[in-house]
Amino acid sequence: MAEPMRIRAKLNGDTVEVKVLIRHDMETGKRKDPSGKVIPPHFIKTLIAKCKEKTVLDTVMGISVSKDPFLSFKFKGGALGDKVTVTWVDNTDDTRTDEATIS
Amino acid sequence: MKLIASIFTALITMTPLQGVAGSSSTDEIAKYRQLLADGNPAELWEMRGEELWKKKLGPQSVSLEQCDLGKGSGVVKGAYVELPRYFKDVNKVMDLEQRLIHCRITLQKLTPEQAVAVPFGSTSNPSDIEALVAYITAASRGMKIAVSTTHPKEQAAYELGKRFFFYRAGAHDFACATCHSKDKQRIRLQELPNLLNRTDAQNTYSTWPAYRVSQGEVRSMQHRLSDCMRQQRFPEPRYASDTITALIMFMAKNAEGGIYDAPALKR
Amino acid sequence: MKIILSVIAISLLVTGCATAAMQTDTGKMLVARLEEDFSSKGPATMERMLNQDEVQKLCSAYPLEMSDEQMETLQASQLKTVKYPADGNYLGEWKEGEKIAQNGRGMQSSDQVKGTNGGNCYACHQLAKEEISFGNIGPSLYRYGKLKGDGEAVVKYTWAKIYNSQAFTTCSNMPRFGHSEILTEKQIKDVMALLFDKNSPVNQ
Numbered sequence: 360m361a362e363p364m365r366i367r368a369k370l371n372g373d374t375v376e377v378k379v380l381i382r383h384d385m386e387t388g389k390r391k392d393p394s395g396k397v398i399p400p401h402f403i404k405t406l407i408a409k410c411k412e413k414t415v416l417d418t419v420m421g422i423s424v425s426k427d428p429f430l431s432f433k434f435k436g437g438a439l440g441d442k443v444t445v446t447w448v449d450n451t452d453d454t455r456t457d458e459a460t461i462s
Numbered sequence: 463m464k465l466i467a468s469i470f471t472a473l474i475t476m477t478p479l480q481g482v483a484g485s486s487s488t489d490e491i492a493k494y495r496q497l498l499a500d501g502n503p504a505e506l507w508e509m510r511g512e513e514l515w516k517k518k519l520g521p522q523s524v525s526l527e528q529c530d531l532g533k534g535s536g537v538v539k540g541a542y543v544e545l546p547r548y549f550k551d552v553n554k555v556m557d558l559e560q561r562l563i564h565c566r567i568t569l570q571k572l573t574p575e576q577a578v579a580v581p582f583g584s585t586s587n588p589s590d591i592e593a594l595v596a597y598i599t600a601a602s603r604g605m606k607i608a609v610s611t612t613h614p615k616e617q618a619a620y621e622l623g624k625r626f627f628f629y630r631a632g633a634h635d636f637a638c639a640t641c642h643s644k645d646k647q648r649i650r651l652q653e654l655p656n657l658l659n660r661t662d663a664q665n666t667y668s669t670w671p672a673y674r675v676s677q678g679e680v681r682s683m684q685h686r687l688s689d690c691m692r693q694q695r696f697p698e699p700r701y702a703s704d705t706i707t708a709l710i711m712f713m714a715k716n717a718e719g720g721i722y723d724a725p726a727l728k729r
Numbered sequence: 730m731k732i733i734l735s736v737i738a739i740s741l742l743v744t745g746c747a748t749a750a751m752q753t754d755t756g757k758m759l760v761a762r763l764e765e766d767f768s769s770k771g772p773a774t775m776e777r778m779l780n781q782d783e784v785q786k787l788c789s790a791y792p793l794e795m796s797d798e799q800m801e802t803l804q805a806s807q808l809k810t811v812k813y814p815a816d817g818n819y820l821g822e823w824k825e826g827e828k829i830a831q832n833g834r835g836m837q838s839s840d841q842v843k844g845t846n847g848g849n850c851y852a853c854h855q856l857a858k859e860e861i862s863f864g865n866i867g868p869s870l871y872r873y874g875k876l877k878g879d880g881e882a883v884v885k886y887t888w889a890k891i892y893n894s895q896a897f898t899t900c901s902n903m904p905r906f907g908h909s910e911i912l913t914e915k916q917i918k919d920v921m922a923l924l925f926d927k928n929s930p931v932n933q
Contacts, residue, residue, distance in 0.1 A: 362506065363506075363509060365509060380506055384585050384678075427506070427673075429501025429503070622759055628789050628791040629789050631779075631781055632836075633773075633904070633911060635785055649864045650863060651862050695837055695838075696838075697774060697838060698767060698838050699766055705759075705767070
């Protein structure tokens, strides 16, 4: 079950710095458990961040990103009080959306 | 994530590792931790723990919000830095996890099995206890570690913990003291805190629980001690036992005055 | 310190423990607690934890206070436990020795009963130059054989040291690899080769 992200969005001058902490196993599907069975893959495929309906970050993640990822990025054009929404979709078609207000 | 990974790789390759590599790799690891200071996944456990603290559970749908962690009913802020402590209602010294279990049973009317279920989480099986511990300990961040040993039972717990600290046994003749009673010792390249030294004790005790990158979970002091004992070649300690509480009391007292800074991030 | 001691004394009198026997009482309380709070798992048994042998008992004291005479007696009794190889060959294969030195497993509650144990030498000692991940709890063993030669006396001493380090250093931190049955005779021979064989990476 998708767990909430922790998103912080801070305005510095004309740039918004967004920091996202994500709870996700990011299992590659290449590891084996102690009994020798392959642990099924479970990882985020895409992550999109939007501000005021505009896409500010469009990513393709995958098995090279490690467990409980921390993502940090910057964009211009956001104002105090605007909402930043982040949505991820994983390989099991599970998805999670959370938002934060730019402060 | 890839950007941070490449910074880390760059830092590691820039560090000359010659002969005794101990302190320079520690400095680089400290730099790496600073880079990640904002990104400690433990925050996600703290969030989940706060929800669980407020969640109504058990046959009578009660939350933990009336739980007395030592500073009064429902007071979470500053509770951890005064634990372990003597509790009059049970006439014994309890650490955080013992007290949490106590509240889960007496307040929420969970069965003992339910109350201690999944003390240590794994990928597919998250631990409610670890989340609650993350939430409660975070509420002591920035405060001074200040456990009391004035009550005779508190003093007795301290003495018992101290005795155990020096207790040599098992196939390897190890005691806690074997690794943790001298300055600047290390196993392989892992530096070992001298828990009899006030500064080392403060730095160590103030950074548990921690999100352990090697485990991908928030681990409490209970887990760290349990793992210590495994490596000491000791048999398995029962979760939330009095021996562990006594040992925690010993360490917390030695760390007196340190500024609490957890949940932290560790390897 | 004296003030704290008298506070402890008073509080213990209140709780009924005799101050003179304070040390022994805490000791007894500890063993009673350990019995309740721990359970055997895998090769890590309650028997080995609750029944401290003479070395473990004496070396659990804090502060450690033993007269020279007591130390000598203890060392002598530990030396008696050393079993030298029956066939008179002290050296095995250094390649196997290196594996044993690198292997940190064995005798833990997470290990198998009667499994193969490692010596974990690198946890505490420097050995081969190439291995930079080594601890500092014990002295460096780099160039051991090169520096000490392989005369009979030093070979026998080294064997006994690995077998039971308490024979020479009272309350040593080093496990008693032979006496405590952590390593087999063959494994100790391999570690000896790692230290003494002129082709061993330790002696390059």
